[in-house]
Amino acid sequence: MxxxxxxxxxxxxxxxxxxxxxxxxxxxxxxxxxxxxxxxxxxxxxxxxxxxxxxxxxxxxxxxxxxxxxxxxxxxxxxxxxxxxxxxxxxxxxxxxxxxxxxxxxxxxxxxxxxxxxxxxxxxxxxxxxxxxxxxxxxIEKKETHFVVEQSVIINTPNKVIWGNLFAVPVLTNYMNSSAYNFLGFPNPVRSDYNPKTNVRLGYFDNGIILHEKVIDREEYKKLSFAINVQKSKLDNSQTFMHVIKKESMIFNSITYKLQSMNESKTRLTLLCDYKVRTNIPLYGEFCSKNIIVDFESKLLNALKKKIEN
Structure with a gap:
């Protein structure tokens, strides 16, 4: 016994x-x-x-x-x-x-x-x-490593049309693909609401997470950057997000869209995530963060492409 x-x-x-x-x-x-x-x-x-x-x-x-x-x-x-x-x-x-x-x-x-x-x-x-x-x-002071992860997609639409979908992102549920990371608890974005008075965008995810994002840089039809306010974001529905973001194991400096006109009806849309990893176990943090962000960016860009071109 x-x-x-x-x-x-x-x-x-x-x-x-x-x-x-x-x-x-x-x-x-x-x-x-x-x-x-x-x-x-x-x-x-x-x-x-x-x-x-x-x-x-x-x-x-x-x-x-x-x-x-x-x-x-x-x-x-x-x-x-x-x-x-x-x-x-x-x-x-x-x-x-x-x-x-x-x-x-x-x-x-x-x-x-x-x-x-x-x-x-x-x-x-x-x-x-x-x-x-x-x-x-x-x-012990944590090892801090800086990363910039970016993905691009070609959208068959003028940049002015795409620009109008970046502040308040339309509902993407029907256009979003799933991946193994969703099974592991990492959510897909659903939509974003933008308040021009406060210059704040609220990003909604399918597990109830809401990111509070402040516009920090904009160049009309060319560039749009956000900074995440962790304290004002709602992260309680994901222990992974709480551990990683709330504990500042990952610090997001900015999330940036860049638009490059290729011709009158075709635009390259690039999404860049500028962030730092602060952790005592860098192999886990660096490997996981890169793969998760690449997966997220690819799905979001492809969903935007399908929605805008539809």
Whole structure:
């Protein structure tokens, strides 16, 4: 029976660290949450029933795997994480945690009783290590990388017609293609409303997100730039957006449309996203951000092309 306590305690332990990130005690976009906590989850079952796991490599693997699965499932059900977040977390929690358990099992199996006793007596220290590492990592200056991602499309319409659809973007639902990123929780744009008095555009997405965008630069029929006001935007419906934008792991400097007339009835429309990635795990941040933004820009431009040419 004691062996099952490890599953229960592991899930509670992981949820505890998830809540610590909400209270800004540790960083959610960090090696601590992505890697160190899964390492500890692989160790926890041995605190309750060492002999059972030493005798069975299968229980060592599956108990760690089940703990990670239940944690992520509960986090998803209670909207602590969404699918986009889970895709990032699954590799470390489903691979690292069982692997650590197997390594500890091997150490215990071929160690003397004194070493086994030391491993268990030092268990409390190991449990608090993620808190220590998390606070250290929180104080380390994040790596900041600047990117400009752009995509273009040729629209068989004069630039003046396109210009009229950029401030208040018409409803694009019937013209928007879906992609794998939508399944992962990243929404499609629906439409935009523009208030000329405040010079603000509200961008509506299909999951309820509303971006508050201020016009910061305009050159009639040639260029239009917006800046996102994160504080005035509604991001609550997406944990991924909350983690990435609200926590300033991604900072958007500007979103710019450029129009280039090719002839009287054909225009090249380019969408540029100028942003910075600030994170302790740059490989995740840089790779994911580029691919997500390229996907978003391509779908938006193609939807605009279909709507305008229709």
């Amino acid at each position: 004691k062996q099952y306590y490890g599953i229960f305690f592991s899930v509670i332990y992981a949820l505890f660290f998830r809540f610590l990130s909400d209270f800004n005690i540790i960083e959610i976009n960090s090696y601590d949450y992505f890697l160190v906590v899964p390492i500890v989850l692989g160790y926890i079952p041995f605190l309750f029933d060492q002999q059972t796991f030493v005798n069975s490599i299968y229980k060592t693997f599956f108990f760690s795997w089940i703990s990670s699965f239940l944690f992520l499932l509960i986090a998803f059900i209670f909207h602590l994480e969404d699918i986009g977040c889970l895709i990032i977390l699954i590799p470390t929690y489903f691979i690292v945690s069982p692997l650590v358990g197997i390594i500890i099992r091997s150490i215990l199996k071929y160690s003397n009783k004194e070493r086994i006793g030391n491993l268990k007596s030092n268990g409390f220290l190991l449990l608090i290590i993620p808190i220590i590492i998390g606070n250290i990592e929180k104080r």
